[in-house]
Amino acid sequence: MLQVQTLRDERDRVLTGLEKRNIPDAAAKIDEITGLDDRRKELQARNDALLAERNQLSREIGDLFKSGKKEEAGTLRDRVNTIKEESATTETALAEVLVELDDRLVQLPNVPHELVPAGATPEDNEVYREYAGELPTLSDDAKPHWELAEEYGIFSLELGVRTTGSGFPVFTGQGARLQRALVNLFLDRNTAAGYTEYAPPLLVNEDTARATGQLPDKEGQMYHVQTDDLYLIPTAEVPLTNLYRGDLLEPDQLPVRLTGYTPCFRREAGSYGSHVRGLNRVHQFDKVEIVQVTTPEESYAKLDEMVAHVGGLLDELRLPYRILRLCGGDMGFTSAMTFDFEVWSAAQKRWLEVSSVSNFETFQSNRLKLRYRTERGTQLVHTLNGSALALPRIIAALLENNQSQEGILLPEVLHPYVGTDRLQRIN
RNA sequence: GGAGGAUUGGCGGAGUGGUUGAACGUGCCUGAUUCGAAAUCAGGUGUACCCUCACGGGUACCGGGGGUUCGAAUCCCUCAUCCUCCGCCA
Structure with a gap:
């Protein structure tokens, strides 16, 4: 606000x-x-x-x-x-x-930063950093991840339908293991970079959802448990940032760096079609989030730092990616500047968003009443967050880009986490 | 789920209707003392909103909300949280 x-x-x-x-x-x-x-x-x-x-x-x-x-x-x-x-x-x-x-x-969105390009649609986003290398190409019989998922027993959407409904993948066997490996890798890297790990509640109250701006703007996006008037979190950003709601911080407490792994729940009402097949868009997915609370003077340097950190994760996974600076029309309601990370999916031949890193300036802290003490008095902090990283599309890209006759060849960094250098066909 | 107790300033802890934004202690800041420090002494030390160029002043806040009263941290209602005991349980 x-x-x-x-x-x-x-x-x-x-x-x-x-x-x-x-x-x-x-x-x-x-x-x-x-x-x-x-x-x-x-x-x-x-x-x-x-x-x-x-x-x-x-x-x-x-x-x-x-x-x-x-x-x-x-x-x-x-x-x-x-x-x-x-x-x-x-x-x-x-x-x-x-x-x-x-x-x-509350109906006014955040003011985009000066450097944010004007525009209405994703076409107007600025390519902030193009992928430096050559985009990998696969043979024409390369399979999309939803076909590989069956072949390798990675996940099943049908089983999810049985227990819940469409858009709730059930990860199985080496797929479940891969997912857990990625969560561990990301948490390890984030904590090594100075982020403190938290495991927050997955249900939040209305005040919390309001403070980070999910309410009233994204009312329909969240699952609402009416009996207890609680919301399932659409991202760990919500409980993590709200940990500091109402606080008055001393300058030496800044910057605050948090990370947390949580499942995320999104209703995604009205999005169907081929571009949301497989893991491209689901109602429940896993994500590791990073959050920073900092001073207005430092917040854009921290944004750069977070962008570099997320880039580092993708480098380690050897996934080709580009970074976009979102235009005003494509940026989230609460953000002042957002960088999206998109990974190239060689089989689908399209870019998949895997991370979104944003500076909210004082838009959230105003609602949160989160301030810090300065010589001149108290002042609202700047809050930032980013995905590091969202799992489903990372898995999709890993499966598609690394498919071979010999199986799915995993990047080296994952070998100790998954316990193998490749995934094997089961069908 | 049931019964009882608690919730006051950074912390500890008084305060059961009238200069109480709140005793006292502690922490912190400034000054005195000291070569310096400790100890000691003196003064200061919450947040938000409003008025004022400023000095300064007003209002609100003693878990949240509501009520009684000329007046409430103090009485009443309600909700939340925590503690103890009982029940249930991963």
Whole structure:
């Protein structure tokens, strides 16, 4: 959530930014918000004055009682009662304005960073780093991962349908082992890079979902457990970032670096078709996440650092990838700058997104009320996160790119984790 | 799931209706003392919003929400969390 103060102080920057996101009537929306905020201030000032008067009179009543002047006290009491009525009216009005203000504010997405390209669709994304080598090519009989999955017994979507429904893969045998190996590899690399490992809850309450911006924007994307009013996490970002909700950090506590492995649950309503076959898009998948909490001065350096770290993971896996800087229209609601990592799938002949690394600046910390202490007072921190990495498409790419007569040849880094240098056909 | 107890400032811990944003201790900061330090002494030390160029002032916050009252950390209701005991259980 943006701060009203930002809308006032940096109106032009906000407008230029929102334009990149193709937000209609941004200026009018901002004016409406600042107008509501003016009204809020006015009502609050009025109410504070009323309460000040009430407090003063109450003190006097106390003194009068002590000195036994009951009648005078009675007169004052009547006056206080009048003030209370007025105050009640003002408070009701204030509460209404606050709700309205919040409603408007949560509908505004984050302001894209200056370097974020304008644009509406993925075609407008900037290729930030092209793959340096030659993209691998496979023979024409190369198979997509969903066919390899059957041949090698990696996972089964049919079994998932039996237990749950479509889009819930069941990993089996060496597939399950491969998945676990990747989780371990990623966690090891992340903790070695200074991220502290957490295993957070997979269900979160509404406040948590709101603070990182999943609500109200992505209401329909999350599974909601209505009986207990809890949401299944769509990413570990949600519980991990919320670990610090409401905190006031000392400068020496920054940067905070967290990592966590969790399953992620996404309803993905309405996405069907050939491009979502196999593991390309599923309702439940595993992901290892990294999160940083840092100062505004350092946050973009940390973003670079995270991008480099994720790139390192893909290098180790020997997967060809490119990095995109997302355009305003393709970027998530809460992000100020996002880099997507796409791995080349040689069999599908297309790029698959495997990681998204973003700087949210103060958009989340404002909601989280997560600040740190500076010489000049308290200030909102910047929060960042990224996938390091999301598993399904990594598995898809590993299967497809490394298929051979001799089996699926695993990159060296995985050998100790999987306990073998290749996966064997079972069918 | 049942019964009882608890929830106060960075920490510990007072406070059961009237200058209590909150005693006292401790921690931290500044100053004095010291060659320096320790000890000691003096002063300061929460957050948010609003007004003010500033000095300064106002309001709110003692787990969350609501209520009673002229006035609530203090009384009432409700929710949450923690602890103890019982039950159940991976």
